[in-house]
Amino acid sequence: MAHSKVNNVILQAKSISKTFGGIKALDSVNLEVYQGRVNAIVGENGAGKSTLMKVLTGIYQDYDGQIILDGLEVTFANPKEAQNSGIAIIHQELNLIPYLSVAENVFMGREFVNRLNLIDYKKMYSETKKLLERLDLNITPRMKVSNLRIGQQQIVEIAHALSLDARIVIMDEPTSAISEHEIKVLFGLIRSLKAQGVAIVYITHKLDELFDIADSVTVLRDGKLVDSNSIEDVTHDDIVRMMVGRDIKDFFVKADVTKSKEVLSLRDMCLAHPRREGDYIVDHVSFAVKAGEVLGLFGLMGAGRTELLETIFGLHPKNSSGDIFLNGRRIKINSPTDAINLGIGFITEDRKLEGLVLQMSVAKSISLASLEQTERFGFLSSTLENRLAQDYVDRLRIKTPSLKQVVENLSGGNQQKVIIAKWLAINPKILLLDEPTRGIDVSAKNEIYKLINELAKAGLAIVMVSSELPEIMAIADRIIVLSEGKQTAEFSPAQATEESIMRAAIPKSFNKLQYY
Ligand SMILES: Nc1ncnc2c1ncn2[C@@H]1O[C@H](COP(=O)(O)OP(=O)(O)OP(=O)(O)O)[C@@H](O)[C@H]1O
Ligand SMILES: [Mg+2]
Numbered sequence: 001m002a003h004s005k006v007n008n009v010i011l012q013a014k015s016i017s018k019t020f021g022g023i024k025a026l027d028s029v030n031l032e033v034y035q036g037r038v039n040a041i042v043g044e045n046g047a048g049k050s051t052l053m054k055v056l057t058g059i060y061q062d063y064d065g066q067i068i069l070d071g072l073e074v075t076f077a078n079p080k081e082a083q084n085s086g087i088a089i090i091h092q093e094l095n096l097i098p099y100l101s102v103a104e105n106v107f108m109g110r111e112f113v114n115r116l117n118l119i120d121y122k123k124m125y126s127e128t129k130k131l132l133e134r135l136d137l138n139i140t141p142r143m144k145v146s147n148l149r150i151g152q153q154q155i156v157e158i159a160h161a162l163s164l165d166a167r168i169v170i171m172d173e174p175t176s177a178i179s180e181h182e183i184k185v186l187f188g189l190i191r192s193l194k195a196q197g198v199a200i201v202y203i204t205h206k207l208d209e210l211f212d213i214a215d216s217v218t219v220l221r222d223g224k225l226v227d228s229n230s231i232e233d234v235t236h237d238d239i240v241r242m243m244v245g246r247d248i249k250d251f252f253v254k255a256d257v258t259k260s261k262e263v264l265s266l267r268d269m270c271l272a273h274p275r276r277e278g279d280y281i282v283d284h285v286s287f288a289v290k291a292g293e294v295l296g297l298f299g300l301m302g303a304g305r306t307e308l309l310e311t312i313f314g315l316h317p318k319n320s321s322g323d324i325f326l327n328g329r330r331i332k333i334n335s336p337t338d339a340i341n342l343g344i345g346f347i348t349e350d351r352k353l354e355g356l357v358l359q360m361s362v363a364k365s366i367s368l369a370s371l372e373q374t375e376r377f378g379f380l381s382s383t384l385e386n387r388l389a390q391d392y393v394d395r396l397r398i399k400t401p402s403l404k405q406v407v408e409n410l411s412g413g414n415q416q417k418v419i420i421a422k423w424l425a426i427n428p429k430i431l432l433l434d435e436p437t438r439g440i441d442v443s444a445k446n447e448i449y450k451l452i453n454e455l456a457k458a459g460l461a462i463v464m465v466s467s468e469l470p471e472i473m474a475i476a477d478r479i480i481v482l483s484e485g486k487q488t489a490e491f492s493p494a495q496a497t498e499e500s501i502m503r504a505a506i507p508k509s510f511n512k513l514q515y516y
Helices: 049-056 079-084 102-106 121-134 150-163 180-195 207-213 236-244 305-312 336-341 362-376 382-395 412-424 442-457 469-475 498-505
Strands: 009-020 023-034 038-042 064-069 072-074 087-090 168-172 199-203 216-221 224-230 262-272 280-290 294-298 320-326 329-331 344-347 430-434 461-465 478-483 486-491
Touching: 009 049, 023 038, 023 049, 023 199, 023 216, 038 049, 038 207, 049 168, 049 199, 079 087, 087 150, 102 121, 102 150, 121 150, 150 168, 150 180, 180 199, 180 207, 207 236, 216 236, 224 236, 236 442, 262 305, 262 461, 280 305, 280 320, 280 461, 280 486, 294 305, 294 442, 294 469, 305 344, 305 430, 305 461, 336 344, 344 412, 362 382, 362 412, 382 412, 412 442, 442 461, 442 469, 469 498, 478 498, 486 498
Parallel strands: 023 224, 038 199, 038 216, 087 168, 168 199, 294 461, 294 478, 344 430, 430 461
Antiparallel strands: 009 023, 009 064, 064 072, 216 224, 262 280, 262 320, 320 329, 478 486
């Protein structure tokens, strides 16, 4: 029985168009979603992927075209109706409520109640625990979401989607913030969902994943359908060509940069665990970075990479210890303001933390921090603001209808570019980058690598955290591996192999991954 259901079209988008204030985000797009298959969708930042998914799940109701489910036309008045029809979505921009627990988030609006009609927390916790176990996420269901790392939040979103027992599961960049091990677990789950006849719609910028997990791939460009193919019929290069509409010839090649003096150096940096006494999240890390150097930090989720950057940036003054030297002089950094005043920039992995920026225009977001000084002399003109912003919009190819557009309305990848631009405009001497290319498409990634290289050439010292091995191997002058908060290896890119880096990254006992 179940078998006859496999490989049928379950959901169909017919000639879908959607505009935002005169701008066409989708232009007569057709899509067929098959049961028991992973239907991948790719395209550059701003191509319309998330918008199409929002049309299919009742978030946008004002579109042209038809949605056909099980052969019948449907219109969803709201997301709940799509959910009731068996469609679940994992959103690219995580939608969890920070002050609620993991379990409350997973079962929001569908709480279990007991005979007295009170919320049955026991059941909610035990059901959540089962889901988290399936996903191999070692956190307790009672934990507040605000205490979770972005990658852990992504897994909680996945748990929520699984809990719906949907027939169609849409995943909008589910692996953008999780690392190798979690991706393996997720792929295992996707395979078992497939075997049960569930249709998966899978969006990613990590094109290599497609050959691992996808059955078909649909390419969107500028809101239009380019083509849909069976994965066996296309190569990586074919997909890139369809995405960008041309061959990418000038792929990033790292230029040699002369390194001069040490700019930043750390000695025995520690970050104590907030609750487990004697335990460290960052455990006696020491290294130095020179002007012109790109230092890559690699580690699995929970290795302490983000926390190390946060500690340098003055975000944990109470729990941290160790010495920081700037140009050979010992300094104290007790707050992000201290760090910024010393010329340190920090591009975090969490877009939502950059909160404020989302409500502002592209021009304001990029220029605000850097133009504060000029304002003191009384000439913060919008001309100046616009000139600066336009320069970065061009350099990073930020896709926006105008400089006045509110950042929140840009596609996910383009929001990330605005944040990068904002920090670059501050002209830092030291730049801390945490997963700077998360959610960024292939060609824009290429641009960002070139930019990082140029910044190094201009004399910046750069520390970059990345979970993507090929990325870190391409761009770093030196790679330091962290595992369970400790430095476990250091490589030059010439010595490093993906295997040797991974070996240094894997904790001694896998169960001891430092989720907290
Ligand atoms: N709420 C909105 N208001 C105005 N414009 C929007 C809104 N949402 C999306 N857009 C625009 O629609 C286009 C498609 O955006 P969408 O988010 O679908 O892209 P995407 O393919 O998901 O990109 P990414 O890979 O960066 O996530 C973009 O030009 C974007 O700026
Ligand atoms: Mg998107």
